[in-house]
Amino acid sequence: MFCYQCEQTAKGGCTKIGVCGKTDSTATLQDLLLHLTKGLAQVAVAARGQGIEDNEVNRFISEAVFSTLTNVNFDDARFVTLINKCVSLREGLKAKVSGVEFGGPATMAPALDIPGMVAQGKAVGVESDPEPNADIKSLKHTLTYGLKGVAAYMDHAAILGKEDDELYAKFQGLLVATLATGLTLEQAVEAGLECGRINIRAMELLDDANTSAYGHPVPTQVKLGPTAGKAILVSGHDLKDLETLLKQTEGKGINVYTHGEMLPCHGYPELHKYPHLAGHYGTAWQNQKKEFAEFPGAILMTTNCIQDPKKYIENIFTTGLVGWPGAVHVGNDDFTPVIERALAMPGFEADIDKGSVMTGFARNAVMSVADTVINAVKSGDIRHFFLVGGCDGAKPGRNYYTEFVEQAPADTVILTLACGKFRFFDKQLGDIGGIPRLLDVGQCNDAYSAVQIALALAKAFDCGVNDLPLSLILSWYEQKAVAILLSLLALGIKNIKLGPSLPSFITPNVLNLLVENYNIAPITTPEADLAEILG
Incomplete structure (x- = not known):
C-alpha cells in the first residue's frame, strides 16, 4: 500500500499499515474502488453527452468516492460489494451509450476474490500515475483528495433530498480529469480551483438541506456533563441519523448525547426540541478510544471518524457508509439494535456538572x-x-x-x-x-x-x-x-x-x-x- 491523503501520514506515506488503522488490503481495495469509479464516471460523462442521466449512478459515484475518505470504511467485504456494484452499474449504463469506445478503468474487470482485487488495487494505486512531472502529479492528487471531500458533502445533502444534476456532472468531469495525461500546470491548477468552486455549491446544497429540514441554527447552550439514565452516543456528521434516532428513542428513558462534530446539532431548532437530546459528551474524533471505552451506553457512528473499536466492539454500531469488521451495521433507518444495547447497559448513575458551551452561531445568527x-x-x-x-x-x-x-x-x-x-x-x-x-x-x-x-x-x-x-x-x-x-x-x-x-x-x-x-x-x-x- 501507499497512502498519503491525510495529515497523520507516516514519513511521507503509509506503506505497511495506515496510521488511521487501515490494513494493506483495505487501502488497496479502496484504490481499486476509486479507479473503477473513475471508469464509471467516464461512462456517465459520455452518457450525459447523449442526454442520458442516471441518478442511481450519480448517487453511487459520490457514495463510492466518499467511502475511500479517511476513517470511513475499514471493512474489506463492504468494499468488495461496492466494487462489484460499480462494475454492474458501469456495464448497465455503457449498454445505453452508442458510438463510444471506452478504455482504461471503464473496461477493467475486477478479480473474483479479495486477493485478486488487492493485486489489482496495487497496480492502480497512488504510485501508478504515469505522470512524469512531479508538480502536475501533486496537483492531480490534490484534486483527487479534494473530490473526496466534495463527495462527502454531496452524499450528506442527497440523504436529505437535495441533489443537483449540474453538480454531479461537474464532479464526474473532474473525476475523469484525474486520469488525464499531458496536463499543463495551468490546466492542473484550474482543475483544482474548479473543485473548490463545485465544493462551494456542494456546501451550499448541504446548508440548504440542513436548514430546510431542521431550521437555521440559533445560539444554544449545550450541557457537557451527563444526566443519570440510559444513554446513546452519536458521532460523525449526519443530522438525519440523529433525528431518526431521537424519534425512535422517544419515551424509552434513553438520553441521547452528541460527540465530535455532532455538537452543532444542538443549535438546530428541530433537533433541539427533543428533551432527551441531553447534551454533549467528549471531544474530537482522535480521543474516541478513551471516551468511547468509558461511555456506559451504546454508540452510533454515522459518517467518517471511526477508529479501531475492538475494546468496545459490542457497544458500537455503524450506519450509512461507515464500516468496521465485527461492528454491527444497522441500515434502513432502523436503530433497534442500538436502542436494545443501550437499554441493556447501565447508563450514567448520576448527574455530573461539567459546565456548558455555546453553539449555533451560523450566518443567520451572526448577521442578525x-x-x-x-x-x-x-x-x-x-x-x-x-x-x-x-x-x-x-x-x-x-x-x-x-x-x-x-x-x-x-x-x-x-x-x-x-x-x-x-x-x-x-x-x-x-x-x-x-x-x-x-x-x-x-x-x-x-x-x-x-x-x-x-x-x-x-x-x-x-x-x-x-x-x-x-x-x-x-x-x-x-x-x-x-x-x-x-x-x-x-x-x-x-x-x-x-x-x-x-x-x-x-x-x-x-x-x-x-x-x-x-x-x-x-x-x-x-x-x-x-x-x-x-x-
Missing part, C-alpha cells in the same frame, strides 16, 4: 446582529476577527491552536468550526459589547456559513474579503479540509495560515505557487503569527 458587529468594528471595540478551525488530530503541534486562542487579545473575536474547535471550545473568553468572543459556526461544511458572513461584512464595509480585519488560521487532517481549502482559494481568499504540517502530496514548487498567488503560509508560533497579523 450585523449592525452591532459593524459598529463595534468602526468604534475600535473589535480590532480583528480570527477564523480558527478545521480538523483536529493526534499529531504533536496542535496545542498551537489552543495557545493562539488563549493569546488572542481581548478586542478580537474567534470564529470556529469543525472538530478543530475542541482545542478550545470550552474556554470562557467573555464578550465584546454583548457579542461573545468565541462563536461556534458549526460543522466543517459550515465553512459555507463562515464565507457568507465574511462576504456580508465585506459588502457592509464596501471592501474585498482580503481587506477585512479577518484572518484564517486553519488546521487540516483529511480530505474535506482539502476541499474547503480549494474553495477558499477559488474565492481568491489570501493570507491563510495552515497547520499543523503541510500536506505530503504538495511539492515544493506547488507550495511556492500557493505562496506567490495566495500568500498561504504554514503556522509558526502563536506569538509570532499574532504579532505579524496584528502588526
